[in-house]
Amino acid sequence: MRVPALRVLFLRALIWPMASIMLHASVAAAAPDLAITIHEVAPGVFVHLGRQLALDAPGHDDIANIGFILGQRCVAVIDTGGSMRIGRALHAAIRRRTGLPICYVINTHVHVDHVLGNAAFRQERPKFVGHSGLDAAMARSREFFLQHYAGDLDQPPSATQIIAPDTPVEQTLELDLGGRHLQLRAWPLAHTDCDLTVFDDASRTLWTGDLLFRDRLPAVDGSASGWLTVIDQLARLQVVRAVPGHGPLSTDLPSALDPERRYLRALIDGVRDELAQGSSMQHAIAHVATAEMPNWLLWDSTHARNVARVYEQMEWQ
Ligand SMILES: [Zn+2]
Numbered sequence: 397m398r399v400p401a402l403r404v405l406f407l408r409a410l411i412w413p414m415a416s417i418m419l420h421a422s423v424a425a426a427a428p429d430l431a432i433t434i435h436e437v438a439p440g441v442f443v444h445l446g447r448q449l450a451l452d453a454p455g456h457d458d459i460a461n462i463g464f465i466l467g468q469r470c471v472a473v474i475d476t477g478g479s480m481r482i483g484r485a486l487h488a489a490i491r492r493r494t495g496l497p498i499c500y501v502i503n504t505h506v507h508v509d510h511v512l513g514n515a516a517f518r519q520e521r522p523k524f525v526g527h528s529g530l531d532a533a534m535a536r537s538r539e540f541f542l543q544h545y546a547g548d549l550d551q552p553p554s555a556t557q558i559i560a561p562d563t564p565v566e567q568t569l570e571l572d573l574g575g576r577h578l579q580l581r582a583w584p585l586a587h588t589d590c591d592l593t594v595f596d597d598a599s600r601t602l603w604t605g606d607l608l609f610r611d612r613l614p615a616v617d618g619s620a621s622g623w624l625t626v627i628d629q630l631a632r633l634q635v636v637r638a639v640p641g642h643g644p645l646s647t648d649l650p651s652a653l654d655p656e657r658r659y660l661r662a663l664i665d666g667v668r669d670e671l672a673q674g675s676s677m678q679h680a681i682a683h684v685a686t687a688e689m690p691n692w693l694l695w696d697s698t699h700a701r702n703v704a705r706v707y708e709q710m711e712w713q
Pocket residue numbers: 505507587606641
């Protein structure tokens with residue numbers, strides 16, 4: 397282990413001054429590529445695991461699982477990370493492995509940690525693919541992203557860096573990468589109103605987007621009850637491995653969905669009880685599903701919002 401490590405340091409010492417000279421010489425040069433860790437989880441299926449950090453923590457642009465799939469003809473990217481920095485790092489990781497064209501950039505849904513790196517792929521002229529509801533969801537989010545995540549865009553930040561899909565998926569869509577096909581499926585209201593899954597037939601790998609959270613507390617931005625319905629359908633799919641939106645991969649999708657299902661059920665049942673007793677939203681936030689707390693990371697930043705959302709939705713039922 398020591399010799400290669402020393403050699404890397406030595407090479408860095410040689411390369412870095414050269415790289416910085418080249419950067420200074422080029423007016424439009426971007427910052428040097430950030431190297432992200434990529435795992436080849438099945439032949440041609442590459443995943444970068446995001447970190448379990450809050451959305452306002454340093455490093456928040458690197459919290460989602462992102463990656464790419466290599467065909468014989470071209471490459472499909474699945475989610476691009478929460479910044480241009482992460483998007484470029486993913487692009488660089490692809491280019492270290494292949495010179496094939498990047499024909500598709502697929503977004504699993506609208507959330508900032510999955511889409512803000514899209515513009516890093518623009519020069520590849522891919523098709524940008526998403527749920528048929530993603531375009532409208534991006535339009536609603538653009539101002540919010542500019543206000544709160546300007547530092548994650550190239551400077552000066554601009555709306556043109558927030559790229560919406562040009563290829564909508566109404567229900568299903570098959571993409572041919574050459575020697576392997578991706579089956580895309582758009583889902584009804586669940587985690588968001590624009591959730592999309594990607595199934596790679598060659599490896600039988602399902603990318604769930606944020607329809608599956610592992611370890612990190614699920615965030616309800618759509619409908620908790622709608623999400624439960626989708627979970628039941630996902631659990632019946634025949635897949636060899638699942639790449640969740642957050643957390644480690646699973647080779648047992650039905651079991652991996654169980655904690656999320658249990659939390660969402662506790663959320664709905666708890667809010668229903670609170671409403672039946674005439675409790676306030678504040679009371680519900682303090683009491684609903686609290687037994688679930690030890691099972692999840694980042695509880696404080698998400699649970700109160702989940703309760704508030706479900707409370708508002710169920711109040712009128
Ligand atoms: Zn999300």
